Amino acid sequence: MSERVGLVLCPEARIYDHGPGHPLRPDRVLLTWDLIHACELDALPNVARIPCEAADDVTIELVHTPEFVDATRRAGHGEDGDWARFGYGPGDNPIFDRMHEAGALVAGASVAAAQAVWSGDVEHAFNAAGGLHHAMPARASGFCVYDDPAVAIAWLLRAGAERIAYVDVDVHHGDGPQFIFYDEPRVLTISLHEYAPWFFPGTGGLSERGGRGAEGCAVNVPFPPFTGDEAWLDALRSIVPPLVRRFRPDVLVTQLGCDTHATDPLAQMQLTTRAYREAATILHDLAHDAAGGRWVATGGGGYQWARVVPRAWTLYFAEMAGAEPPDDLPEGWIEAAEFQLRGEVPTTFSEPALGPGEGDREARRIAAEVRAMNAIDGDAG
Ligand SMILES: [Zn+2]
Numbered sequence: 001m002s003e004r005v006g007l008v009l010c011p012e013a014r015i016y017d018h019g020p021g022h023p024l025r026p027d028r029v030l031l032t033w034d035l036i037h038a039c040e041l042d043a044l045p046n047v048a049r050i051p052c053e054a055a056d057d058v059t060i061e062l063v064h065t066p067e068f069v070d071a072t073r074r075a076g077h078g079e080d081g082d083w084a085r086f087g088y089g090p091g092d093n094p095i096f097d098r099m100h101e102a103g104a105l106v107a108g109a110s111v112a113a114a115q116a117v118w119s120g121d122v123e124h125a126f127n128a129a130g131g132l133h134h135a136m137p138a139r140a141s142g143f144c145v146y147d148d149p150a151v152a153i154a155w156l157l158r159a160g161a162e163r164i165a166y167v168d169v170d171v172h173h174g175d176g177p178q179f180i181f182y183d184e185p186r187v188l189t190i191s192l193h194e195y196a197p198w199f200f201p202g203t204g205g206l207s208e209r210g211g212r213g214a215e216g217c218a219v220n221v222p223f224p225p226f227t228g229d230e231a232w233l234d235a236l237r238s239i240v241p242p243l244v245r246r247f248r249p250d251v252l253v254t255q256l257g258c259d260t261h262a263t264d265p266l267a268q269m270q271l272t273t274r275a276y277r278e279a280a281t282i283l284h285d286l287a288h289d290a291a292g293g294r295w296v297a298t299g300g301g302g303y304q305w306a307r308v309v310p311r312a313w314t315l316y317f318a319e320m321a322g323a324e325p326p327d328d329l330p331e332g333w334i335e336a337a338e339f340q341l342r343g344e345v346p347t348t349f350s351e352p353a354l355g356p357g358e359g360d361r362e363a364r365r366i367a368a369e370v371r372a373m374n375a376i377d378g379d380a381g
């Protein structure tokens, strides 16, 4: 095992906290790092721990407007102002203490992952705290202050990368990176997500294909609710590798939201942890096959913060690190997680299969349409 893998650890990012009762609680990420540690994946000889540092304004402003950064800083320090104009207020994006500092740490952690990969220190790097893919240039959205995947991509372009492929498997459309790079032919964005008239953020339909000069550089796979493991994996396998291989990126950036899980409280997909294990293999193979091994991965959504998120992201990280943890979760971790949850957590990574989802037929039809629109041979992948 010669391949080096980076694990970005950023415990300071726990200040990214919208307050009690908000679904994006910091424990999701803290319990993930705890499980990675309990499985001794961070002690593997090929795993490097990467520290984080807040991104500076110049870096954040590769993506965000100075007015938005200024508003975020002032709102998070208790100043009064018209913060609603920037997306802040009651609901999804409440103003919280040190909001700018928190967002800058998350963005800095994704930049640290990008830097470690781009410099060649590691081949793959994972920032579990990242993946805040709804933030827009001048507006917070969907629990996201700064768009750390977009900042990392912009950082890579500035560092000299010629092409970046961004693959987003969160249950919500990756609208931030798609919008930010819509007219940018050097960035291919592919998002697989649940899509329904009432479902956040409402974008990500088949017709969104990239702006003038970048046609085909945005690809969307809009699944109906109740899509299950098999149809979701078949779409991922048959669409993402051929497109990314054709694009020949210097770096593969992935957002690994796991709010696609059947038990997630904010969405209606039907996935189990098997999908995450397989997706990890598909994306890992793809990074080597199409991007010279350079793979920057972030977390993302996932609101079963004790029962699902730590297992999902530990499975992804284990694949990156070339390790196969035992199926039984470590006892000590289970106890700690159950204490925090005040309820039971699953004791294994694997889960019983749920069988085909009610949405599978429609999901397969849409996947076929995406393949046809993008001239992908049906047997590819
Ligand atoms: Zn999400």
Ligand SMILES: [Zn+2]
Pocket (backbone or CB within 6 Å): 003, 123, 124, 284, 288, 293, 320
């Ligand atoms: Zn590898």
